Amino acid sequence: xxxxxxxxxxxxxxxxxxxxxxxxxxxxxxxxxxxxxxxxxxxxxxxxxxxxxxxxxxxxxxxxxxxxxxxxxxxxxxxxxxxxxxxxxxxxxxxxxxxxxx
Numbered sequence: 211x212x213x214x215x216x217x218x219x220x221x222x223x224x225x226x227x228x229x230x231x232x233x234x235x236x237x238x239x240x241x242x243x244x245x246x247x248x249x250x251x252x253x254x255x256x257x258x259x260x261x262x263x264x265x266x267x268x269x270x271x272x273x274x275x276x277x278x279x280x281x282x283x284x285x286x287x288x289x290x291x292x293x294x295x296x297x298x299x300x301x302x303x304x305x306x307x308x309x310x311x312x
Contacts, residue, residue, distance in 0.1 A: 212269050212309045213276040219264040219302045226299040233296045234266060240289045241268055244282035245275065276306070 221230055231251075238249045246268040254260045270276035283289055296302075 211311070212271060213273060213306060214309070215268045215270075215276075215304060215306045217266040217268075217302050217304050218260070219266065219300050221262070221264070221300050223299070224262075230264070230296070230300055233292060233299075234264065236292055237266070237289065237296075240286055240292070241279070241283055244286065245279045246270065246283070273308070 219230070219234070221227060234251060238251070241249050248267065248269040250267045252265045252267065254263045254265065257263070268279075270279055
């Protein structure tokens with residue numbers, strides 16, 4: 211099973227995209243440093259209320275590894291500072307799911 215985390219990022223204003231993308235690039239580096247896999251950023255072009263929302267996807271091979279990555283990422287001082295700074299220009303929602311074999 212693969213664990214997939216999706217972070218839907220809602221910019222507070224249209225003119226913060228450049229700044230937000232720089233912050234997301236830094237967060238990607240931190241997540242990968244701590245073992246997050248397949249870090250991908252999507253921009254929803256057509257999606258009703260989700261239009262213009264950025265979604266960052268991150269995978270982990272299992273729940274144990276997911277927990278280890280989360281602990282390292284959120285204990286990282288650089289990530290903590292980045293979250294405080296990013297909160298000034300965006301809000302976000304985090305969902306985590308696992309793949310299902312069928």
